[in-house]
Amino acid sequence: MTMFISPMLLEKREEPFNDKTYLFEPKVDGHRLLFSFIDGKTTLYTRNKNMITHKYPELLTHPFTKSVILDGEVAALNQSDIIDFEEIMIRFSASRSEKIKRLQTEIPVIFVVFDVLYYDGKDVRRLKLEDRKALLDEILPPHPVFQKILSVEGDGKMLYQAIQSSPFREGMVAKKKGTRYESKRSKSWLKIVNYRYDEVFIQGFRKNEFGLLLSFDQEGHQTAGILELGMPREAKSYYFQKIKDIKIKEDERFVYTHPVHCRVKCRNLTHKGLLRSPSFVSF
Structure with a gap:
């Protein structure tokens, strides 16, 4: 039993x-x-x-x-x-x-x-x-x-x-x-x-499903992961309006833009130094 x-x-x-x-x-x-x-x-x-x-x-x-x-x-x-x-x-x-x-x-x-x-x-x-x-x-x-x-x-x-x-x-x-x-x-x-809070930069977005490319530095050299969680509809609308004129390039998966600053929270860093399941807090 x-x-x-x-x-x-x-x-x-x-x-x-x-x-x-x-x-x-x-x-x-x-x-x-x-x-x-x-x-x-x-x-x-x-x-x-x-x-x-x-x-x-x-x-x-x-x-x-x-x-x-x-x-x-x-x-x-x-x-x-x-x-x-x-x-x-x-x-x-x-x-x-x-x-x-x-x-x-x-x-x-x-x-x-x-x-x-x-x-x-x-x-x-x-x-x-x-x-x-x-x-x-x-x-x-x-x-x-x-x-x-x-x-x-x-x-x-x-x-x-x-x-x-x-x-x-x-x-x-x-x-x-x-x-x-x-x-x-x-x-x-x-x-x-017990969330960790970080100031990061959005360097672009994923084409097929929502996901924002994050970096710890403005130049995009230090990757921070992909943000998929916690971003309300109003914030998404604000972001996509903001980047209309700052797109740089794109490939099969991503559109890359000039950096947009935002604040996120996550549980901790992964072994690779990325944010674990980052969630949007504010611009």
């Missing part, structure tokens, strides 16, 4: 806050994973119910003897002990058993657990958040791979400041105390992303 429970999803909030009715946790820059151990069989699922048990063999050796379903994020640490999204994506994309076995050594993973949904034959989603946390403390002993998330009560601003110099630089999650686990998007769970 296997069992999948749809995960609880988060709403966005822009700024950190303090509130005694919330628990605050670091946001892990990995990917969502549902861990199911039912009738002696371990199964790993993505948030969309894709079975990925074979991708993370290290999670098959665990401390549980009773049935349990856990919610968390699987993540990878780089050589600087910083959680690295690109590294976990390398693990996630591996499909051949030989490569997966090699990557276990090269890119070890951790499973950061933040909730328990089912235990010893009982659905515990109706328990209050803090009661589920207490149950998780009881059933999950210290373990090198299965790690419990840190929770702070009330002081979200302090935690948000602390995470900026910690391995958990992705941001913060705020969870309303006294709430049940809902298998849907809920305002009881809020994410506050």
